[in-house]
Amino acid sequence: MGGGTAARQAGATERSGQRTAASQTEARQAGATERSGQRAQTQQTRAEERTERQGQRQGGMTERTDARQQGQTERTQARANAAQNISGNWDGYHHYDDHDDDWGYALAGAAIGATAGYIAGAATAAPTYVTVLPCSPSMVTAGGVSYYGCGGTWYNRTYVNGGVSYIVVPAPPGY
Structure with a gap:
């Protein structure tokens, strides 16, 4: 009887050890699965944040480009209007207005001078x-x-x- 009891106890101890090892393996696998899910979630969050930052940069670049183009258009139109006003109201000597006031001559002279200065500057500056x-x-x-x-x-x-x-x-x- 003593040998049978010892064998039963040894068998029980062995089975208990196997259950503990299986339990530990199951816990490790569950932890690995959870960590893998957390990594996937972190990667997805980072990808979404990168996409959002890229969209913000692109939006800023588009706004700056639009502002530059609008400014260029406004400057070009202002120059065209100034040139048309000068050529339409002056023959080089006389102002084609019924008002013979000195302000008209002064303003026209300033406009012509500014245009000539602009043209002269264009010859020496960047294209x-x-x-x-x-x-x-x-x-x-x-x-x-x-x-x-x-x-x-x-x-x-x-x-x-x-x-x-x-x-x-x-x-x-x-x-």
């Missing part, structure tokens, strides 16, 4: 581009190149960012 010519130009072809003349300023047609623009250039030969 000047416009998207709309300030007049109905006279077109001259010289050496296979088309020139567009507006009130003493000459332009060549070019493309900037896929759109038609005009660049200020020296007068064509003979003009």
Whole structure:
């Protein structure tokens, strides 16, 4: 009897050890599954945050580009309006208005001076581009190149960012 009891106790101890090992393995597997789920959730959250930041950067770039283009359009239109006002109201000597006041001459002189200064500065500064010519130009072809003349300023047609623009250039030969 004593040997049978010892064998039963040894068997019970062995079975208890097996149950403990199985329980530990199951707990490890459950922990690994939970950690794997947490990693997947963290990766998904990070990907969503990256996408959101990228969208914010793209939106900011679009807003800045739109603001630059709007400013360029406004400046071009202001120059065109100024050139049209000057050419429409002056023949170089007389103001075509019934009012002979000194303010008209002073303002027109300032506008002409500003335009001449702008044109002179354009010759020495970085290239000047416009998207709309300030007049109905006279077109001259010289050496296979088309020139567009507006009130003493000459332009060549070019493309900037896929759109038609005009660049200020020296007068064509003979003009």
